[in-house]
Amino acid sequence: MIELIRPVSARQARVVLFDFDGTLSLIRTGWQDVMIPMMVEILLELKTGETEDQLREIVTEFVTRLTGKQTIYQMIALAEEVRKRGGTPLDPLEYKKRYLQLLWEKIKDRVRELERGEAPPEKYLVPGARELLESLKARGLKMYLASGTDQEYARHEADLLDISKYFDGGVYGALDDYKRFSKAILIQQIISTMGVSGEQILGFGDGYVEIENVKQVGGVAVGVATDEPECQKVNPWKRQRLIGVGADLIIPNYLEREELLQILFGDQN
Helix, strand or coil: CCEECCCCCCCCCCEEEECCECCCECCCCCCHHHHHHHHHHHHHCCCCCCCHHHHHHHHHHHHHHCECECHHHHHHHHHHHHHHCCCCCCCHHHHHHHHHHHHHHHHHHHHHHHHCCCCCHHHHECCCHHHHHHHHHHCCCEEEEEEEEEHHHHHHHHHHCCCHHHCCCEEEEECCCHHHCCHHHHHHHHHHHHCCCHHHEEEEECCHHHHHHHHHCCCEEEEECECCCCCCCECHHHHHHHHHCCCCEEECCCCCHHHHHHHHHCCCC
C-alpha cells in the first residue's frame, strides 16, 4: 500500500539518499528492545521513586526522537537523564559500548549467517529493496547510504547484504568524532560538491531525522514505515512520526515498485 500524503514529483532528482537500518537492512531489527531496557535499568538504579513504566515512557520518547542520528546522541540523552536525577553519569561512549555489546548478542547469529553464506541477503533486506535500488540506479541517479550506526559496521553490513555496489556516492555512518558526521552535514556536502539544489534530492527513511533533513532542503521524502521484521504492513507509530516531519509518501516496503516509481517519476524512463 502506498499512501500519498501530498502530490509530489521527483522528476528533477539527481541524488537519492537512503537511510540504512529499518529502511533497507533488517540485520539490526529489534535494537530498540536492547537499548530501551538497558537505559531504563540504569535509571531505575538511581531509586528516584519513578516506576519502571514511567521511566520507559521517558526513555522511549528520546530514543525514538533521536532515531536516525548517530547512536551517541541517544547515549548523551541518557547521561543527561542520569544527571537530572542527581546521579553521576558515565561518559556517553561508555554507555554506547555497553549497548553495542548487548546488541551484538542479539544480532551476532544474523551477521554470522550472512558471513558464512548460510542465508541469502534478501532474508535481511526490506522486501523489494534490491529491485528498487536496481531501478533507481538504472535511471542514472547518484546514490548515497547514510546510517546512524558506526561507519565500519554499516559498511560491513551493506557488503554482507550485497548492496554497497549501488551506492556510488558512498556508504556513511557514525564516527568516533560524532560532530564530524550527520545526515544533515552529508546533505550539505552533496549540495555543495555536486552542484545540486535541495529540490533535486530524493530521500528514503524510516526515521524522524532523515525525513526531516531531506524536507528541510526542499527534497522529496519517502517515509518507509516498516513494521519489522516482516515489513508487510505499515507501522502506525512510524507512519505518524514520518508524516509529522513532512514525509510525502508512506510505504511499508518496496513491493509496489512500479507504482512507486510512477508516482515519483511519472512517465520518465
